[in-house]
Amino acid sequence: MLEGLRAKLLTTEVKSALVHKITHISMETDVLAENRHLAEHNHQKLHGSGVRSVDVMGTTGAGKTALIIKLSKLLMARGLRVAAIAGDVTGQDDYDRFEAAGVRAFNLNTGKECHLDAHLLDHALDHIDLKGFDFLFVENVGNLVCPADFPLGTDKRMVVISVTEGDDMVRKHPMIFQGADVAVINKMDLAEYMGIDVLRVKADYRKLSGGRELLPVSERTGEGLEALVEALLG
Numbered sequence: 001m002l003e004g005l006r007a008k009l010l011t012t013e014v015k016s017a018l019v020h021k022i023t024h025i026s027m028e029t030d031v032l033a034e035n036r037h038l039a040e041h042n043h044q045k046l047h048g049s050g051v052r053s054v055d056v057m058g059t060t061g062a063g064k065t066a067l068i069i070k071l072s073k074l075l076m077a078r079g080l081r082v083a084a085i086a087g088d089v090t091g092q093d094d095y096d097r098f099e100a101a102g103v104r105a106f107n108l109n110t111g112k113e114c115h116l117d118a119h120l121l122d123h124a125l126d127h128i129d130l131k132g133f134d135f136l137f138v139e140n141v142g143n144l145v146c147p148a149d150f151p152l153g154t155d156k157r158m159v160v161i162s163v164t165e166g167d168d169m170v171r172k173h174p175m176i177f178q179g180a181d182v183a184v185i186n187k188m189d190l191a192e193y194m195g196i197d198v199l200r201v202k203a204d205y206r207k208l209s210g211g212r213e214l215l216p217v218s219e220r221t222g223e224g225l226e227a228l229v230e231a232l233l234g
Contacts, residue, residue, distance in 0.1 A: 038118035042153025049130035058160035060142030115146035148176040170204040
């Protein structure tokens with residue numbers, strides 16, 4: 001009798017776990033599908049206004065904000081009207097940095113989410129006169145995991161790492177690199193001091209991406225920035 005009760009309880013636990021797993025998978029699938037739908041909507045909205053756009057992903061400290069500022073100035077020197085959306089959990093530090101550098105900016109806080117999604121961007125775009133710009137940078141929340149599954153509808157997705165983060169960043173975060181159109185290793189002016197094996201990082205990315213090249217840049221010295229601009233416009 002005791003064995004029968006144990007078997008019954010075990011069966012109930014297995015069924016409960018299975019239902020929970022199926023429900024979780026179903027909800028996750030629905031969320032990702034809805035995000036893809038909204039991303040396509042954003043893409044059409046941006047293209048309808050003649051705006052080219054880039055989702056800039058990377059860890060906090062990789063140099064995303066400073067890099068966007070330098071790239072924006074290079075694009076503006078070519079006659080393009082550039083804006084940036086500063087995505088973060090809270091605050092407006094990056095927004096203030098953009099504005100102080102002469103880059104028109106818009107602040108977008110997630111509240112507690114570790115990434116931007118297409119829904120948040122959709123609402124942000126509703127408050128931007130897109131006809132006033134030719135190029136839009138969307139700086140994602142500093143994270144190499146969460147943004148991977150949530151495309152925003154931009155023309156390109158760019159992931160930024162730096163030499164200060166070690167030479168295993170690509171191997172540790174394959175999903176975000178596989179989903180990126182452009183990958184950058186920043187702060188190359190510090191490479192010799194950090195003892196990082198840049199060739200190893202490049203080889204990891206080449207293998208993971210099917211032969212694409214990781215672009216070495218230095219926001220500080222300007223190394224590689226013109227080539228990066230061409231990659232974003234291409």
